Amino acid sequence: MRVYKNPNKSDWNTLIKRPILEQQDLDDIVIDILKDVKNNKDQALFKYAEKFDKTKLDTIQIDANEIETAKNQLPQDLKNAINLAKQNIETFHKSQKEKEQIIETTKGVKCWRRSVGIEKVGLYIPGGSAPLFSTILMLGIPAQLAGCKEIILCSPPNKEGHINPAILYTANLVGISKIYKVGGAQAIAAMAYGTESIPQVYKIFGPGNQFVTKAKELIQQQGVAIDMPAGPSEVLVIADKTSNPEFVAADLLSQAEHGADSQVILVSDDENIINQTIAELDKQLSQLPRKAIAEKALKISRAIQLNSINECIEFSNLYAPEHLIIATDNASDYIEHITNAGSVFLGKYSCESAGDYASGTNHTLPTNGYARNYSGVSLDSFVKKITFQNLNKEGIKNIGPAIELMAEAEGLDAHKNAVTLRLKQINNV
Amino acid sequence: MRVYKNPNKSDWNTLIKRPILEQQDLDDIVIDILKDVKNNKDQALFKYAEKFDKTKLDTIQIDANEIETAKNQLPQDLKNAINLAKQNIETFHKSQKEKEQIIETTKGVKCWRRSVGIEKVGLYIPGGSAPLFSTILMLGIPAQLAGCKEIILCSPPNKEGHINPAILYTANLVGISKIYKVGGAQAIAAMAYGTESIPQVYKIFGPGNQFVTKAKELIQQQGVAIDMPAGPSEVLVIADKTSNPEFVAADLLSQAEHGADSQVILVSDDENIINQTIAELDKQLSQLPRKAIAEKALKISRAIQLNSINECIEFSNLYAPEHLIIATDNASDYIEHITNAGSVFLGKYSCESAGDYASGTNHTLPTNGYARNYSGVSLDSFVKKITFQNLNKEGIKNIGPAIELMAEAEGLDAHKNAVTLRLKQINNV
Numbered sequence: 001m002r003v004y005k006n007p008n009k010s011d012w013n014t015l016i017k018r019p020i021l022e023q024q025d026l027d028d029i030v031i032d033i034l035k036d037v038k039n040n041k042d043q044a045l046f047k048y049a050e051k052f053d054k055t056k057l058d059t060i061q062i063d064a065n066e067i068e069t070a071k072n073q074l075p076q077d078l079k080n081a082i083n084l085a086k087q088n089i090e091t092f093h094k095s096q097k098e099k100e101q102i103i104e105t106t107k108g109v110k111c112w113r114r115s116v117g118i119e120k121v122g123l124y125i126p127g128g129s130a131p132l133f134s135t136i137l138m139l140g141i142p143a144q145l146a147g148c149k150e151i152i153l154c155s156p157p158n159k160e161g162h163i164n165p166a167i168l169y170t171a172n173l174v175g176i177s178k179i180y181k182v183g184g185a186q187a188i189a190a191m192a193y194g195t196e197s198i199p200q201v202y203k204i205f206g207p208g209n210q211f212v213t214k215a216k217e218l219i220q221q222q223g224v225a226i227d228m229p230a231g232p233s234e235v236l237v238i239a240d241k242t243s244n245p246e247f248v249a250a251d252l253l254s255q256a257e258h259g260a261d262s263q264v265i266l267v268s269d270d271e272n273i274i275n276q277t278i279a280e281l282d283k284q285l286s287q288l289p290r291k292a293i294a295e296k297a298l299k300i301s302r303a304i305q306l307n308s309i310n311e312c313i314e315f316s317n318l319y320a321p322e323h324l325i326i327a328t329d330n331a332s333d334y335i336e337h338i339t340n341a342g343s344v345f346l347g348k349y350s351c352e353s354a355g356d357y358a359s360g361t362n363h364t365l366p367t368n369g370y371a372r373n374y375s376g377v378s379l380d381s382f383v384k385k386i387t388f389q390n391l392n393k394e395g396i397k398n399i400g401p402a403i404e405l406m407a408e409a410e411g412l413d414a415h416k417n418a419v420t421l422r423l424k425q426i427n428n429v
Numbered sequence: 430m431r432v433y434k435n436p437n438k439s440d441w442n443t444l445i446k447r448p449i450l451e452q453q454d455l456d457d458i459v460i461d462i463l464k465d466v467k468n469n470k471d472q473a474l475f476k477y478a479e480k481f482d483k484t485k486l487d488t489i490q491i492d493a494n495e496i497e498t499a500k501n502q503l504p505q506d507l508k509n510a511i512n513l514a515k516q517n518i519e520t521f522h523k524s525q526k527e528k529e530q531i532i533e534t535t536k537g538v539k540c541w542r543r544s545v546g547i548e549k550v551g552l553y554i555p556g557g558s559a560p561l562f563s564t565i566l567m568l569g570i571p572a573q574l575a576g577c578k579e580i581i582l583c584s585p586p587n588k589e590g591h592i593n594p595a596i597l598y599t600a601n602l603v604g605i606s607k608i609y610k611v612g613g614a615q616a617i618a619a620m621a622y623g624t625e626s627i628p629q630v631y632k633i634f635g636p637g638n639q640f641v642t643k644a645k646e647l648i649q650q651q652g653v654a655i656d657m658p659a660g661p662s663e664v665l666v667i668a669d670k671t672s673n674p675e676f677v678a679a680d681l682l683s684q685a686e687h688g689a690d691s692q693v694i695l696v697s698d699d700e701n702i703i704n705q706t707i708a709e710l711d712k713q714l715s716q717l718p719r720k721a722i723a724e725k726a727l728k729i730s731r732a733i734q735l736n737s738i739n740e741c742i743e744f745s746n747l748y749a750p751e752h753l754i755i756a757t758d759n760a761s762d763y764i765e766h767i768t769n770a771g772s773v774f775l776g777k778y779s780c781e782s783a784g785d786y787a788s789g790t791n792h793t794l795p796t797n798g799y800a801r802n803y804s805g806v807s808l809d810s811f812v813k814k815i816t817f818q819n820l821n822k823e824g825i826k827n828i829g830p831a832i833e834l835m836a837e838a839e840g841l842d843a844h845k846n847a848v849t850l851r852l853k854q855i856n857n858v
Contacts, residue, residue, distance in 0.1 A: 003853060021696075022614060024684065056839050061524075077593075077834055078834050078835070078838055080831070081830070081831035081832075081834040081835050082831075082835065084828065085835065087534075087535075088534035088535055088538065088828070091532060091534045092532050092534050092538065092540045095532045096542070098527075101524055102791075103520060103521050103524045103789065105520045105521050105788060105789035106513075106517055106788075106789075109783070109788050109789065110519065110785075111521045111788055111789045111790050113525070113765075113807070114764070116767070118801070118802050119768060119769070124469065130839045130840040130841060131838070131840075132839060133835075133838070134835055134839060135841070166838055166839075173523055180739065180741055183818065196458070202801045202802040203802045215539065217650060220690070221646065223658070223797070223798070223799065224802070225802040225803060227446070230653070231655065236579040244852075246850055247847070247850060247851060247854075249844050250843065250847040250850050253843040253846070253847075253848050254841070254843040254844040254846070254847045256841070256843070257841060257843040257844070258841075261760060263516055284846065286627065286841055287818075287846075288842055288846075289840075289842050290840075290841070294554065300670070302834075304509035306715070309539065328587045331819075332819070335543070335817065338543075338546075339545055339548060340548070341634065341812070341815050342815070342816075343815070343816040343817075343818070344815060344816070344817045344818070345818055346817060346818065346819040347819055347820070347821075348851075349820045349821060349822060349825040349849065349851055350432060350819055350820045351825075351847040351848060352847065353832050353836060353845070353847045353848050354451075354538070354818065354820055354824075354825070354832060354835075354843075354848075355816070355818055356832075356844060357831070357832045357835045357836065357844075358828045358831050358832050358835065359535075359538050359540055359818050359820065359824075359828060360532065360534035360535075360538065360624040360818075360820055361536060361540050362816065368652070370549065370652065371653070371815075371849045372547070372813075373547050373631040373632045373653070373654035373813070374654060374776040374813065375812075375813045375814040376814070376816060377653045377817075378542070378814060378816075379807065380814070383804075384769070384795075384800065384801075384802070384804045384806060385804040385805070386767065386770050386771070386772070386773060386800075386804075386806075387771075387772040387773070387784070387786055387790040387791065387805060388764065388772075388773045388775060389772070389773070389774055389775065389779050389783065389788050389790055390761070390775040390776055391776070391778045391779045391780075391783055392776075394776060395777060395778060395783075395788075396612075396778040396780075396783070399513065399514075399517070399787045399788060401510070401513075402509070402510035402513040402514060402786070402787050402788050403510075403782050403783060403785075403786045404511040405505070405506055405507050406510050406511065406514065406562075406563055406783075406787065407782060407786065409507050409560070409562070409595055410559045410560060410561060410563060411557060411559040411718075411719075412471075412686060412719070413686070413717055413718050413719065414679065414682040414683040414686040414713075414717055414723065415683040415686070415781075415782040415785060415786075416782070417522075417679050417683070417685045417713065417716075417717075418676070418679040418680050418682075418780040418781065418782045419681070419780060419782050419783075421675055421676060421679050422777075422778055422780065425673075425675075
């Protein structure tokens with residue numbers, strides 16, 4: 001972790017830079033996979049399972065027996081933990097339901113919005129070393145609350161052709177029954193175009209590797225919506241002399257273990273806290289199973305000493321972190337000043353892990369500075385808000401003349417005429 | 430307008446097809462413009478003003494005098510009309526403000542969301558034959574309500590180097606002072622990258638031609654957010670024997686006059702209404718200044734007779750229209766059944782023009798079937814919803830053990846450790 005002491009503001013734009021990813025030129029590879037799945041459907045999926053997942057599948061869809069087996073395989077305490085997380089996530093996302101409010105903007109003119117679930121959504125859950133069943137809670141629960149009619153899930157099989165039981169258990173728990181053994185760009189293609197086994201969806205959610213990300217970017221240009229643009233995970237911690245360096249180090253490491261390209265930033269007005277945190281990092285790092293990954297992430301990470309906590313907040317707003325932890329005793333004092341962040345953790349007991357798993361907030365958040373212009377996933381992500389309006393005679397009489405003038409000034413006479421004919425009819429009766 | 434009588438459901442997928450646009454291959458042209466503006470900034474903008482707008486500009490930004498002049502040029506009745514529209518749009522969009530609700534998901538675990546305006550937004554307003562000042566209301570008003578700190582506007586100049594006074598008046602009315610004489614892909618590039626005159630923004634809104642659309646698509650891949658993907662405007666009208674064919678025809682024409690590629694669809698359970706509407710179309714068309722455009726749009730449009738109004742709704746949901754007019758007496762009975770639409774107009778006096786200008790709803794809506802997976806522009810489009818959480822000792826004690834189990838099962842030990850250390854400290858005190 002490189003330390004910067006009171007850098008000039010003119011250098012801040014350099015300090016907020018994310019690590020530059022080695023962008024492999026994946027376009028051609030992913031375009032070929034998309035085309036192949038579009039044309040050859042299931043046949044292409046079987047082929048890619050052999051090629052990339054090293055398994056020969058009989059069927060693509062998980063059957064009910066596999067789910068029953070998974071339920072029995074999972075230890076009860078883990079099931080209880082998942083259930084607790086589910087309840088909190090449900091409670092928080094339920095509170096995001098918008099009440100329908102009919103607004104009479106002018107006498108006789110009523111306008112309102114209705115939230116309607118996106119009919120068909122697809123969730124992608126990566127496989128690999130860690131079975132990210134927590135992401136199923138984060139995506140499946142709001143999808144159900146939103147009233148999405150068809151919710152499907154794709155996840156890559158292991159070499160034995162199976163999907164991790166924690167994934168099957170969690171999917172089943174949140175009411176997702178259509179689960180498919182497909183990973184990578186081919187999974188995104190299958191959900192975007194549909195195959196014999198996999199239904200086509202209107203919006204695709206979920207994290208993934210570079211192939212998945214590229215596939216999502218490409219299918220977005222073809223009319224399928226996606227949750228948000230992707231980038232490596234990151235945390236920015238603001239600490240002062242009231243912070244606990246042991247906790248701060250643990251939070252930085254829990255981000256660093258995600259991947260070698262994860263970025264962790266410590267910002268503080270206190271030199272001691274920075275030094276103590278760095279000492280704690282070394283101590284805790286040696287204990288971690290994912291030490292090698294976290295070590296790489298720390299190499300591209302930064303500790304920045306600034307003049308005041310207000311300046312730290314200013315820096316954070318410029319950086320626009322996915323996760324922002326304000327590890328100070330008076331963390332709540334800064335709420336009003338936070339303009340760019342995905343999710344904010346206030347005070348010493350609000351660790352990022354809480355939001356990653358079980359507090360109730362969503363962990364699918366904007367990375368890579370996208371917190372400047374994107375929100376994290378919420379109930380909103382799974383609905384369309386359709387506007388409705390109802391004008392009665394009085395309503396059209398009240399606003400009709402204004403519409404006629406504006407339409408005429410825009411040179412749109414048929415727009416004007418639609419009003420004129422109605423006003424004429426009302427006046428003639 | 431081609432008439433289809435009781436088509437088979439198997440043919441519906443053909444009937445919902447949008448006209449295929451002659452997609453010029455604009456990629457190379459637009460990529461060059463983007464690069465040029467990125468590298469040469471204002472200098473490139475002056476060059477493109479000469480090339481595309483046929484005008485030699487001295488400065489890019491509109492000065493205060495030009496705005497004052499515009500105010501005096503505009504007739505008072507048009508100003509009054511714009512003011513009335515502004516009030517209704519303000520009232521409706523204000524109602525979309527989300528109240529902050531702190532949710533205690535588990536004792537000691539508090540979660541909430543705060544809506545924070547996107548700091549810097551850019552609005553694009555096309556020039557050309559019609560000065561679309563109404564779009565400034567639709568974008569500028571929610572941007573102000575959202576608390577966006579910097580709101581800028583680009584619109585192409587005419588040959589004399591001026592911008593239409595209605596555009597300047599309306600921009601000033603909604604509090605936008607930074608107005609730039611730039612059009613086309615170069616305007617999108619300028620707002621995405623920033624130039625000497627034009628500040629860089631985080632999200633770009635507004636309609637435009639194929640060059641503008643392509644530029645927005647490309648800069649979205651570079652991290653700048655956009656309002657939504659674009660396509661030609663469209664309306665679907667559902668009519669029955671209670672509908673007024675004169676009004677229905679007027680509504681169809683007010684869509685058709687937008688452009689030769691606009692699509693208008695009439696769906697009805699009543700043959701007479703279809704025939705009467707077609708007769709009315711002929712009658713009204715001959716009176717329109719934009720007759721040539723509307724005539725072309727009608728050529729690619731459809732009247733479809735189905736068995737019942739419920740079937741008409743089913744068809745509409747499959748089509749997912751930008752605008753849906755239910756022109757029947759009992760229109761409100763169908764609200765619950767509408768799953769895919771941008772904005773819905775209920776009953777005979779709710780003409781599309783009302784929503785286009787002055788009822789209060791937004792007219793920036795998803796076209797081309799995007800109503801399946803996108804919402805129209807609203808206050809939401811101008812904010813990020815940042816999640817916050819605060820756990821006290823009791824909170825981390827209540828959910829900590831569940832987090833530890835889940836993190837361990839996902840193989841993320843540093844995530845677990847961030848909780849373990851806190852639980853230890855609490856138990857030791």
